[in-house]
Amino acid sequence: MMEDFGLYLVMTNPKTGYADCAKAAVKAGVRIVQLRMKHSPREEIVAAARAVREATAGTDTLFIVNDDPSIAAEVGADGVHVGQDDMPVAEVREKYPSLAIVGLSTHNPEQARAAIAQRPDYIGCGPVWATPTKDIPDPTLGVETALAMAASVPFPAVCIGGIDADRLPALIRGGARSWAVVRAVCAADDPYAAILRLQSVAREAAR
DSSP states (O other): OOOOOEEEEEESSOTTOHHHHHHHHHHTTOSEEEEOOTTOOHHHHHHHHHHHHHHHTTSSOEEEEESOHHHHHHHTOSEEEEOTTSSOHHHHHHHOTTOOEEEEEEOSHHHHHHHHHHOOSEEEEOOSSOOTTSSSOOOOOHHHHHHHHHHTSSSOEEEOSSOOTTTHHHHHHHTOOEEEESHHHHTOSOHHHHHHHHHHHHHHHHO
16 A cells, blocks of 8 residues: 655646656655646657656656556556546556556545545545646635545545645645645756755645
């Protein structure tokens, strides 16, 4: 069973490119990076995934591909993250046994409770705050609901959606142990420095 992992980096259009962003995450000791390239051609996703796999291979940083277990398996990723409308968790495990980790997005308390029967390795709880990274965003949860969802499941739960260095302390003080960012790192000119700042903010808030 997975343990809580602190910062979970979702990489979408990083300013420095996917490989360099992944290298920054490895250098900073980030436990999990996810490649999320919505609407990109498959060959572009595969190429980026191979570069990220190369950057994370042999390190303590796990590599997850968003949505597509076939790409995740093809490039030798550690796992895949699926949404409510993607391939069910059990089917992913049956068809792609090489993927050790299957994560599942949840957007309300009902979906979080239903996830317990599916037994993913972790769930995402969000969006906590409004975020522009989704074409059709789900209703925002707020800190209290997101944390309640995280506490309701027997596996790690990652709070996601609009999280940055200013908002992170409210989650940490509320008990969040795993949390994901996208723009707070991907929009930075120096992703390594951005990651270190987030990690520092989390440590201070946890004191």
